[in-house]
Each structure stands twice: as C-alpha cells, then as structure tokens.
Amino acid sequence: MPIALRALFGVLIALIPAALVQGFLEQDMRIERRVQVGEEAMRLVRLIAEQQIRNIEGAQQILAAMAAHDALRDLQPSPACNAFLVRLVRSYPRYHTATLFDAQGNTLCSAQPEVRAFSVANRPYFQEVMRTGAFTVGEYAIGRNTGQRSLHLAAPLRLDDGTIGGVVVVALSLEWLIEDLRNIPLSAGSAAAIIDQNGVIIARSSEPDRYVGQQLQADLMPYITAERAGLIESYQVDGASRIGAYIPIVAPPRGLAIVLGMSTNVVIESEIARERRTAVLVVGSLLLTLVLAAAIFHLGVERPVNRLLAAAHSWSRREWSQRIGRIGGGREFERLAAAFDAMAAEVEKAEQDRLRGAVRMRALLEVSPQVVFTADAQGQVDGLNEFWHRLTGQRPQDGLGRGWLRAVHPDDRLPTMRAWQEALVEAGRGLAPEFNVELRVRRASDESWRWFVCRGAPIRDSDGTLLAWVGVALDYHDLRAAQDEAAEQAERLEVTYRNASVGMCLLNPRLEYLAVNQALSEVNGAAPEDHLGRRVEQMSSPALASRLVPHLRLALESGRAEESVEIEATDQANDRRVWLCSFHPLQGGAGVSLSMLDITARKLAEEAQHLLAREVDHRARNVLAVVRGLVRVSAAEAKYDSDQLVEVLESRIAALARVHTLLSREHWAGAPLAEVVEEELSAHDERLKASGPHVRLSAATAQPLALVLHELATNALKYGALSEPDGWVELRWEHEGEGLALYWKEHGGPPVMGPPPSSGFGTELIDANAGLPLDGHIERHWQRDGLLCVLHIGPRALMAQAA
Numbered sequence: 001m002p003i004a005l006r007a008l009f010g011v012l013i014a015l016i017p018a019a020l021v022q023g024f025l026e027q028d029m030r031i032e033r034r035v036q037v038g039e040e041a042m043r044l045v046r047l048i049a050e051q052q053i054r055n056i057e058g059a060q061q062i063l064a065a066m067a068a069h070d071a072l073r074d075l076q077p078s079p080a081c082n083a084f085l086v087r088l089v090r091s092y093p094r095y096h097t098a099t100l101f102d103a104q105g106n107t108l109c110s111a112q113p114e115v116r117a118f119s120v121a122n123r124p125y126f127q128e129v130m131r132t133g134a135f136t137v138g139e140y141a142i143g144r145n146t147g148q149r150s151l152h153l154a155a156p157l158r159l160d161d162g163t164i165g166g167v168v169v170v171a172l173s174l175e176w177l178i179e180d181l182r183n184i185p186l187s188a189g190s191a192a193a194i195i196d197q198n199g200v201i202i203a204r205s206s207e208p209d210r211y212v213g214q215q216l217q218a219d220l221m222p223y224i225t226a227e228r229a230g231l232i233e234s235y236q237v238d239g240a241s242r243i244g245a246y247i248p249i250v251a252p253p254r255g256l257a258i259v260l261g262m263s264t265n266v267v268i269e270s271e272i273a274r275e276r277r278t279a280v281l282v283v284g285s286l287l288l289t290l291v292l293a294a295a296i297f298h299l300g301v302e303r304p305v306n307r308l309l310a311a312a313h314s315w316s317r318r319e320w321s322q323r324i325g326r327i328g329g330g331r332e333f334e335r336l337a338a339a340f341d342a343m344a345a346e347v348e349k350a351e352q353d354r355l356r357g358a359v360r361m362r363a364l365l366e367v368s369p370q371v372v373f374t375a376d377a378q379g380q381v382d383g384l385n386e387f388w389h390r391l392t393g394q395r396p397q398d399g400l401g402r403g404w405l406r407a408v409h410p411d412d413r414l415p416t417m418r419a420w421q422e423a424l425v426e427a428g429r430g431l432a433p434e435f436n437v438e439l440r441v442r443r444a445s446d447e448s449w450r451w452f453v454c455r456g457a458p459i460r461d462s463d464g465t466l467l468a469w470v471g472v473a474l475d476y477h478d479l480r481a482a483q484d485e486a487a488e489q490a491e492r493l494e495v496t497y498r499n500a501s502v503g504m505c506l507l508n509p510r511l512e513y514l515a516v517n518q519a520l521s522e523v524n525g526a527a528p529e530d531h532l533g534r535r536v537e538q539m540s541s542p543a544l545a546s547r548l549v550p551h552l553r554l555a556l557e558s559g560r561a562e563e564s565v566e567i568e569a570t571d572q573a574n575d576r577r578v579w580l581c582s583f584h585p586l587q588g589g590a591g592v593s594l595s596m597l598d599i600t601a602r603k604l605a606e607e608a609q610h611l612l613a614r615e616v617d618h619r620a621r622n623v624l625a626v627v628r629g630l631v632r633v634s635a636a637e638a639k640y641d642s643d644q645l646v647e648v649l650e651s652r653i654a655a656l657a658r659v660h661t662l663l664s665r666e667h668w669a670g671a672p673l674a675e676v677v678e679e680e681l682s683a684h685d686e687r688l689k690a691s692g693p694h695v696r697l698s699a700a701t702a703q704p705l706a707l708v709l710h711e712l713a714t715n716a717l718k719y720g721a722l723s724e725p726d727g728w729v730e731l732r733w734e735h736e737g738e739g740l741a742l743y744w745k746e747h748g749g750p751p752v753m754g755p756p757p758s759s760g761f762g763t764e765l766i767d768a769n770a771g772l773p774l775d776g777h778i779e780r781h782w783q784r785d786g787l788l789c790v791l792h793i794g795p796r797a798l799m800a801q802a803a
Contacts, residue, residue: 034243037262038231041245044184045229045260048192051180052253056153057482059170060135062092063155066168072100072109072157075165081109094176096146100157101126101167108166118144120169129154129167137255139196140213141171149174149212151202161502174212177203189240189263194256195224197249202256216259224248224257237261278346285342304333311340320348371441371452371473373404377466379424393444409440409449416454427458427466435471450477503579503596509589511536511552520596523579525572543569548581548594555583555592566599578603658706670799671702673740677731680709684729687722692733695740701797704773711762712744712789721749721786738795739776746786755782773797 066072066088071080085098089111099110105121120126125138138152150171157166181192182205194203195216204211216224219235223246232244242261249257304327314322323344324337371391374383384399392399392407405413419437426433435456440449456471503520505513513531521528524539536552537545547567555562562583571577580597658679673695681688697705713722713729721727727748733740770778775794780787 037243038245040187041243041260041262042229042231044186044192045245045247045258048181048184048194048258048260049247049251049253051184052177052194052256052258054478055172055177055180056137056253056255059095059153059172060155061485062088062095062098062170063135063153063168066098066100066170067155067157072166072168073159075100075102075108075157077108079113082111082113085109085111086113094173096143096148096150096171096173098168098170101169103130103164103166105167112146120167123152125152125154125169126167129156130164133158133164137197137253139198140174140200140202143171146171149202151177151196174202178205178208178212181205186260187262190261191237192258192260194258197255197257199224220246220259223259232259232261234264235261278349281342281345285338285345288338288342304337308333308337308340311337311344315344315347318351320344320351370475371454373456373471373473375456375469375471377468379420379469391443392441407442409442412437412439415439420456423456427469430464433458435469441473450475451480452476501597503594503598505531505594506586506591507536507552507594508591509556511549511592513539514591520594523571523577523596523598541570541572541574544571551581551583552592552594555585556589559585559589561585567596576600670696670698672696673705673733676702676706677709680706681713681731684713684722687728688731689728690731692742693735695733695735696799698797698799701774701793704769705793708766708769708774708778708791711766715762716746716749716787719750721746724749736792738798740793740798742791742793744787744789744791746788749786752782752784752787755780 066085069081069084071078071084074081081100085100088098089095097111100108101120102108105119105123105126107117107119110117123138125136128136133156135153135155138154141150141152142148143150148171150173152169152171154167154169156164157168159165177194181194181203184192184205186192186205190205191207192205193201193211193216196202199216199221201211201214201216217237220232223230223232226246226248227250229247229251230245232242232246235242235244241264243264244259244261246260247258249255307324307327311322311324323341325341327333327337369387371388372385373381373388375381380401381404382400384394384396384404388394388399388404389396392404394403394407397403399407405417408416416437416439420435423433423435435454437454439452439454441452442448443450452473453476454471454473456469458466459468459470460466500517501519503523504517505520506515508514512533512535516528516531518528521531523544524531524541526539531539536548540548544567547569551562551565551567554560562581565581565583566578567581568576568578577598577600580599582595584593584595586592661679673692674690676697677690681690716722716727716729721729727746730745730747731743733742735741766778770776770791774791775796776792778792779790781790
C-alpha cells in the first residue's frame with residue numbers, strides 16, 4: 001500500500017477520535033449550558049423569594065405597630081385612629097391603604113376616612129386571620145376604596161386577655177411588586193411572575209398589563225402547589241420554549257408562589273447554531289485536509305515537518321492564531337497540516353469562547369449585588385468587583401493589597417486580619433481552610449456601617465499547589481437586625497408567658513407538662529422546672545387533678561376546644577378556689593393547652609351579693625320600726641285631726657321612702673350627702689342653695705338625716721322663710737375635725753322674735769335623730785333675719801373614705 005494511502009488512512013484514523021471528542025465536548029457543553037441556565041434560574045427565583053420575604057416581613061412589622069397603637073387598640077372609630085393610619089400610608093407609599101376592622105369584619109377606622117365604611121367578613125383573608133389568629137397573606141384583589149390592584153396582608157389585633165378584638169389590614173400595591181421584579185437582572189426573553197394561592201398572577205416582570213390578574217396557565221399549576229422548590233425542564237409560553245424555576249406556595253414567602261422562565265430560543269438555540277457551524281467547519285476541514293494532503297504529499301517531508309514544528313511551538317506558547325498553511329512534502333503533510341490547522345481553529349474558537357465566558361462572568365460579577373474579591377497566593381487582594389467600589393466609594397486601585405481594610409470598621413480590622421492570616425497559614429500547610437468572618441463595612445452613600453458576612457476559599461491546581469483565593473461578602477445587615485428584633489420579640493413573648501396572671505401550660509398526649517408559666521406553677525405549689533415531664537396528677541392537688549383530667553382528655557380525643565369551664569376544688573394548701581378554665585387541643589393531636597384564671601374573688605363577691613340581699617331585708621325591718629315610731633309621734637301631734645295626721649304621716653314616710661330608694665340604688669353601701677339633700681329638698685330647688693364638699697354617709701346615717709332635713713323644711717314652710725314668696729334657704733356643709741358641720745340658714749322670711757314658747761313633736765323628732773343616730777347634736781340660733789341651725793355630725797356617721 002502506498003505511503004500516501006497509508007498516510008491518508010492514518011490521517012483519517014487520527015481525526016476520527018478528534019471529531020468524536022469534539023462531538024462529545026459539544027454535547028457536554030450543551031448539557032453544561034442547560035445546567036448553568038437552570039442554576040441561574042434557580043438563583044434568580046430565590047433572589048425574588050428573598051425580596052418578597054423582606055416585603056412580607058416589613059408588612060408584618062407595620063401590622064404589629066398598628067396592632068400596638070393605643071388609638072387602634074380602643075377598637076372604636078376615632079379621628080386619632082384615622083389620623084394614625086393616614087400618616088402610616090403616607091410614610092409607606094407602597095401600601096394603598098391601611099384599615100382596622102372589628103371582630104365582625106366592620107370598618108372601625110381607615111387611612112381613607114372619607115370613604116364609606118364596609119364589611120370584609122366574607123373576605124378569605126379576614127376569615128383566615130380569625131380562624132388561625134395569625135398573620136395571613138391574601139389574594140389578588142381590586143380595592144373597594146382605592147380601585148387599585150392590590151394584595152391584602154392581615155394580622156390579628158389581640159386584646160390584653162389574648163382574644164382577637166379586631167383585624168389590621170394593609171393593601172400592598174401590585175405596582176411595587178411589578179417594579180421589584182423589573183429590578184431583577186433577567187436575560188433577554190426571560191420573565192418572572194408572582195402568583196397568589198388561587199393561581200392568579202399578581203405581578204410579572206414583562207407585559208404586566210396583559211398577565212396581571214389572569215389565571216396561571218394550567219400546566220404550571222402543579223408546580224405552585226408542590227412541596228418544595230425546583231426546576232421546570234421545559235414548558236411553552238405563547239409558543240416560546242422556556243426553562244424555568246419555581247418556588248411553591250408552601251415555601252417562604254408562604255402564601256405566594258414564584259415562577260421564572262428563561263427562553264431556550266435565546267439560551268439554547270445559540271448553542272445549537274454554534275454546534276452546527278462547528279460541525280460544518282469540522283466536516284469542511286476534514287475534506288480540505290484530505291484534498292490538500294493528497295495534493296502536496298509529494299513535495300517533500302522536511303519543509304512540512306519544520307512548518308509543523310514551528311506551528312507546534314507557537315501553539316505551545318498558546319498562540320492559537322498561528323496556522324501551518326500550505327506546505328510541501330506531499331498530500332499527506334498537507335492533509336496533516338490542514339488537520340492541525342482545523343484543530344487549532346477549534347482550539348482557538350474554544351479559547352475565544354472561554355475568554356468570552358470569562359468576560360461574561362466578569363460582567364456578571366460586576367453587576368452582582370454582593371462583594372466578590374480575588375487575592376493572590378500570599379493573600380494580597382488583586383481584584384474587587386464594581387459593587388465594592390459603589391459600596392465603599394474606593395477607587396479600583398485603592399482596595400488592592402490591604403487597602404480594602406480602610407473601609408472596614410476599626411473594631412473589626414484586627415479580628416478580620418487575624419482570621420485571614422490563620423486561613424493563609426492553614427492553606428500553606430496543604431489544608432482546606434475556609435475564611436469566614438462577620439465584619440462591618442462603611443457605606444459611602446450615607447456613611448453608615450453595615451454588617452457583612454465574608455467567606456473565602458483557596459484555589460489550587462491539579463497538584464494541590466495554592467494558586468489564588470476567591471471570596472464573597474454578603475450584606476446581611478437587615479437580616480441581622482430582623483433576627484435581633486425577632487429574638488427580642490421572642491424574649492418579650494417568653495417574659496409575657498412566664499409572668500402572665502393567667503395560669504398557662506402545654507401538655508403532651510400523656511398529659512405530661514411541656515411548658516408551664518409562673519402563675520400555674522404557683523397554683524400547684526412547685527417551681528416551673530419541676531413540672532416538666534411530670535403528669536398533671538403528680539403536680540396538682542388530687543381534688544383539682546380529678547376535675548381537670550376529664551376535660552383535658554376530652555379535648556385530646558374530640559379535637560374540640562372547651563371555653564370558660566368553671567372548676568371548683570382545693571389547691572395544694574387545701575384552700576377552696578374557683579378557676580375559669582379553657583382547654584385547647586394542639587394541631588395533629590400533639591397535645592393540649594390549658595389556661596386557668598382564678599375567679600375565687602369574683603365568686604366571693606357573688607356570695608357577698610347574697611349577704612347584701614339579707615342586709616337589705618334587715619334594713620327594711622328597721623325602716624318598718626322607724627315608720628311605726630313616726631306613726632306614734634304623728635298621732636300624738638295631730639291626735640284630734642285625722643286629716644292632719646294623714647298629711648304629716650305621708651310626708652314623713654315619703655321622706656323615708658326617698659332615702660330608701662337612694663340607698664337601694666347605691667346597693668346599701670351608703671349615699672353621698674349631696675344626693676340625700678337633693679332627694680329630700682327637691683320640691684324647693686328654686687328656693688334652696690346647697691353647697692359643700694363631697695361627703696358620703698353610711699346607710700344607717702342617711703335615714704335620720706333625711707328626717708331632720710324634712711322636718712326643717714316643713715317648719716320653714718309653715719313658719720319660716722319658705723312661708724313667704726321671696727324667702728329662701730341656704731344649706732351648706734363643711735368638714736369639722738373628723739366630723740361634719742351642716743348649716744341651715746333661712747332668708748327672707750318673717751322676722752324671728754325668739755324661740756317659740758314651746759316645742760312641737762317635729763322639733764323633738766329633729767333632736768332625737770340629731771343625737772345618737774347622727775353621732776352629734778343640733779344648735780338653733782334665733783336670728784332676727786332668719787333661723788340658723790347648725791347640725792354637728794360625728795365621725796361614726798360618715799363613711800371611712802370621707803373622713
């Protein structure tokens with residue numbers, strides 16, 4: 001066989017593996033590109049999820065602030081409540097409105113007080129909040145008041161006793177969500193959408209006017225109800241093929257699903273076109289190699305070999321643009337040269353692709369919203385992306401070496417460099433260290449310090465030699481602040497739980513304590529930690545345990561809560577107590593919660609009411625005895641005139657009835673002196689001027705004083721100032737030591753010439769009641785311009801608080 005033919009076959013055999021390798025490489029590159037597209041889609045969809053998590057966390061903080069505001073906690077419509085919500089919406093323009101509803105769904109106050117109130121009792125988000133007592137993400141809606149597309153976010157407003165008194169709601173503008181999506185750096189032909197729990201698109205990065213408010217296409221619905229996030233290998237939107245990623249409803253941010261699609265027409269078809277060009281180029285190169293090798297093989301060997309060697313030397317220096325071209329030596333060398341040139345062209349193209357990929361990667365790093373840095377093997381920083389320069393205001397050359405430390409907080413510089421040096425030492429020993437520190441970096445825009453978590457790792461060659469370092473620094477300032485706030489809230493909740501006046505605990509299905517607050521531990525007479533892992537029967541008194549356990553087991557077995565159950569038993573100290581108890585089963589049969597409110601005092605008060613009723617009966621018998629005495633006195637006073645007897649007796653009994661009514665209204669706990677005066681002298685309001693400090697009389701004192709005032713008014717009407725049309729009476733009282741002095745002064749009546757020659761039964765009745773019943777006495781001054789009576793009332797006749 002001629003050498004040319006052997007060379008031809010040799011070339012063919014040599015190029016076949018190259019062509020196969022090229023084919024495999026192209027296939028691997030295509031697969032790798034699809035993987036990269038999927039990873040990029042997953043990264044972007046998680047970035048959107050983090051963005052929405054921040055939106056929801058911000059809404060939760062606003063709702064918590066609303067629920068804590070005093071004007072809202074009153075649960076009453078008020079200008080202060082409306083004004084607070086108006087200021088809130090003006091401060092946070094991403095919300096269309098903010099509203100407070102009562103537990104029945106009726107509007108109490110709103111950021112738009114001029115709009116007519118309405119009810120949201122039939123809205124799913126309101127019903128969900130009332131059912132779960134937790135923060136709820138609503139669904140796509142067009143506001144009744146604003147007419148704007150919005151997403152309702154709602155949370156309960158809990159009263160001091162833990163019950164839900166109302167619901168606070170904010171309406172998040174969908175235009176803000178759309179703008180958030182548009183700020184995500186998506187490639188050409190890509191689109192991202194946010195979907196509510198009903199499968200309705202509430203935001204889309206492209207063509208929002210076309211898609212927002214529409215139902216998600218049916219073949220994507222199973223993904224938003226999946227159990228975890230993942231990739232969509234292929235799907236169609238308007239005839240365009242896409243590779244997508246999704247986060248379902250159940251994953252954070254819970255209540256919203258996210259779908260992101262990247263067009264395969266842009267991503268994959270460019271790869272297909274390149275593969276086709278490569279295939280054409282390979283096939284053409286193979287044909288050209290065969291033709292040229294056959295044509296010039298006879299021209300010689302040395303020149304072609306030298307040319308081949310020269311080209312090989314150039315390629316060894318990575319000068320992939322070097323070509324062999326036409327050489328002598330026969331067709332075999334020409335074909336060999338052509339084959340080498342073809343391979344060089346492929347290698348050059350691959351190298352160009354690598355460089356372009358590196359340029360794209362660099363561009364991606366430059367627009368990345370995080371710090372990316374590289375360093376040499378000695379730990380000197382030799383590269384920082386654009387985000388660092390925008391963040392710190394440093395020029396590109398200022399951050400190289402150790403210049404980046406100037407942007408780090410002074411307190412963090414030494415710990416950071418110590419950790420960096422330790423990582424360098426471990427890397428020098430052949431270990432695999434990971435540089436991981438938290439530090440504060442100065443933000444140039446507002447000169448504030450923000451927390452970053454910085455991680456770096458070494459890059460080694462195949463022999464394990466340390467070549468360089470690469471690292472990233474992520475801004476987690478807001479996350480850290482949120483975590484600190486969450487920790488503080490959890491601590492406050494724990495303190496509230498421990499110090500609540502209501503006894504509370506959690507029990508597992510075996511009725512063993514999982515958690516106990518201080519109030520309940522005091523009921524059982526043991527420390528909270530002593531309860532954990534022990535049963536109710538072991539910690540509570542036998543009488544109390546025997547009453548609690550049946551209700552606890554009923555809640556566990558039926559799955560239904562019991563509210564306001566009164567349980568009476570003796571505690572560990574053998575004292576009789578009464579508790580108002582509630583039993584709530586936990587979800588999934590995980591256990592049961594118990595709350596116990598000690599209402600012993602209330603029960604004792606109810607018993608006191610019964611005692612009060614008996615006291616009223618006793619007072620009634622006393623009044624009957626007084627009436628009998630009045631009858632005897634009145635009969636003696638008008639023993640020859642039955643009409644006069646009736647009139648006198650009726651007036652005196654009416655005086656007793658009026659004060660009896662007043663005492664009954666006060667539950668026989670005494671009565672204010674001013675009200676006794678008003679009741680007894682109301683018939684003379686226009687001719688009586690009464691004044692004095694607030695004084696409260698005992699129930700036993702009010703009746704005698706009423707009779708004294710009645711007799712004084714009767715005498716004034718018959719003989720004194722009230723017998724004249726212009727006459728009037730001045731009645732005032734003031735404190736006198738621990739007792740009281742009451743002054744009765746008549747004006748405008750007939751002149752007083754002195755005391756009467758004899759006293760009637762009315763005067764005797766006054767003297768009798770002013771003595772022992774009022775713990776005092778009465779003085780009469782017969783002044784010419786009118787009678788002055790001074791009634792001295794002793795301290796025993798007054799209520800203690802009036803002393």
